[in-house]
Amino acid sequence: MAKIAYILLCHKDPEAIIQQAEQLTAVGDYMAIHFDASADPASYALIRAALDHNPNVTFVRKRIKCGWGEWSLVQATLLAVEAAAENFSRATHFYMLSGDCMAIKTAEFTHNYLDQNDRDFIESYDFFDSNWIKTGMKEERLIYRHFFNERANKSLFYGAMELQKRLGLKRDVPNDIQVQIGSQWWCLRRQTIERILEFTHTRKDVMRFFRTTWIPDETFFQTLVRHLVNESEIETRTLTFLMFTDYGMPVTFHNDHYDLLLSQDFLFARKISPGAKELKSRLGRLYASRDVKFQISNEGRSLFKFLADQGRAGRRFGMRFWETESSLGRERELMIVVCKKWHVAKRLVENVRQVTDMPAIEYLFDEEATSLPDLGGIQSSLGKRTRHRRALMRMLFEYHDSDRLVVCMDPSNLDLMHDFFSDRSRTRLLQIDCDFTDDYLSGHARRVGLAGDRTSQATLDRLMPTIRNDITHEADRIRDADFSSHVRIRQSDNTDINAAKLMEFFSVSQDQAQQLAQTRHLFED
CATH class of the missing domain: 3.40.50 (Rossmann fold)
Structure with missing residues (x-):
């Protein structure tokens, strides 16, 4: 029977983290937590006081400060993965979560699903050939070294990149890896995690490369899994249901989304609204339930698109220059x-x-x-x-x-x-x-x-x-x-x-x- 070690990176809302950890470990699963070192110390103390007695929860020994798009997110993940692998020898799978995620299936269903599908679940598309990146930088994420955070130091971030362009400091990707990209919400088998951890200790060149790439949490694990695991053992999808608006913002789920979430072909969902107390309570009880039958319809994304489009009626096509003066003909x-x-x-x-x-x-x-x-x-x-x-x-x-x-x-x-x-x-x-x-x-x-x-x-x-x-x-x-x-x-x-x-x-x-x-x-x- 599958046993899951959940990898949780978090930085706020200690009550929700405590609740999440207690719900997911109550049925015998595990959790390794990294709480951002730059976050409120009192919140971390509250989490430790509530969960230190739980044998199925472990904490990263040395916490680090995390920044969006930085290597620090991957580093924190690796620290949590190492803690989970060391403390939970019976864990068969490692599942990446955030504090905004909640289970939308029972533990019984989830364990059976992983037992019946012996593969790694991770989005991994070719970085250069796929259309996964819709806007913004693409190859510049990799071929230049990024030492500053684009959100915190925008001028330094772009200034350093422009300087490298002018000086011709473009670098090559390590020649034996093919960079992949995809969602950071993955579920990997223990043998895959062990291969990744060994790789991080033996391939210092690859580690140096990723440390100065931009947004490596979308490329690091995705690339290594493809490099280390046979393609037939990888399913290029995430088991976490998430959607994005036209503006690139994650869709938030509320109390009235309970039935919709349960009918999706996923094990978890994000983001659950902090204010959706009823939804969180129902989903929390669900994970420990038994003999629940799920009717999978999987219409969530198409339904969201349909409902979101209701407010956009009446938009005109812009006239193309070659059609401005054209006509079908007066006699027609x-x-x-x-x-x-x-x-x-x-x-x-x-x-x-x-x-x-x-x-x-x-x-x-x-x-x-x-x-x-x-x-x-x-x-x-x-x-x-x-x-x-x-x-x-x-x-x-x-x-x-x-x-x-x-x-x-x-x-x-x-x-x-x-x-x-x-x-x-x-x-x-x-x-x-x-x-x-x-x-x-x-x-x-x-x-x-x-x-x-x-x-x-x-x-x-x-x-x-x-x-x-x-x-x-x-x-x-x-x-x-x-x-x-x-x-x-x-x-x-x-x-x-x-x-x-x-x-x-x-x-x-x-x-x-x-x-x-x-x-x-x-x-x-």
Whole structure:
């Protein structure tokens, strides 16, 4: 049975640290603590007084002062790892934690999971070839020596780096290692930890290199594990559930996130809000519980993205210089069919192709797999189609040798609709209003990743009003845009009413409009 030695680096909130240590060690696991030497001495004294009697807790003998992005964080981690390895000979795994982390599975589940998955869990992506670093410095982290803290001494930090550039003091990475990068929240087996500790004593050249790199806690362990362990024994992921906002800030979890956290395919989560007392209490009790069944749906990240996007409606695409003066052509007519239920619009436009001679294209700005002719590569991806939308439309008009073209769009593409209506061509819009049952919305949530097959009904019930309001909001935004030549058909209207509107929109005969309105299974799910 797996036994875990938790490696905890902390610098504040002694009550939370004491609680965390007591909860995680109550079932037989261990903890090694490094409390920042620059933090409040009284807080450290409080922690020692509460935990010194606990045989499953050990403390680093010599604490050091830690700074964000510095080697000191790795050094503190190594000191805690050494203390854990020395004091807890029965520990099979070493799990890196922060004071903001809490278990979101039981100890029973966690131990069984590690027993069944005999590998190291650590994010490790190639430093130079991957896109893990989104902004800021990249190779400069490694090829120059960093002696100052960027946050504490910004002028000295950048001044020293610029001086090295001018003097040509660029250095090479040790030639037998391939630098990796990833999250610092790892879980490693004992044999891997022992190899790392031995490596730190024998490879002084590598240690000197990392001591002067910037943010080494994202590269040191990640690189050494790849260097020392067979790739088949590494799973490139963290077992700690964490998310970041668009601004690079970690998402904080609160009392109402309990069910969401338990349904994620992770063992721990961070950051738990200091004020989430109820959540901390429930998660603390959970770790020692037995025979708990978890329904893993893993929709957390997609759900967060969906909810975060609610406040961003209405943003316009900036006009590209090559499209500012372009036009589809005054003599051309673009007919946009808008429907949230894609299968409904697809059935209609398929019938349009059969009943009329108009070319009709399905969701070309929403579905990568939409069937399109070869237009020299402009059609190859959704990004290219959107960036070069007017050029793409002109080419489609020309390819089909027609002055009339029907295309389908999702209601969320309001920016595209605005753009096409601002063109000198004639643009029309057909909005199809459908009924949305709870069963359909549940299926929609699963199809787009907002929920999984095992998402609880309680979670779905809370999510349903948000999805329904989102769909309604998209429809309202289109109506509020006050587009000219805007026609709506409704599932709730009879065939004759819809046929009259279709005749107006497509400029077809009454018989053709009736055939379109009577499209087989048009509104069925």
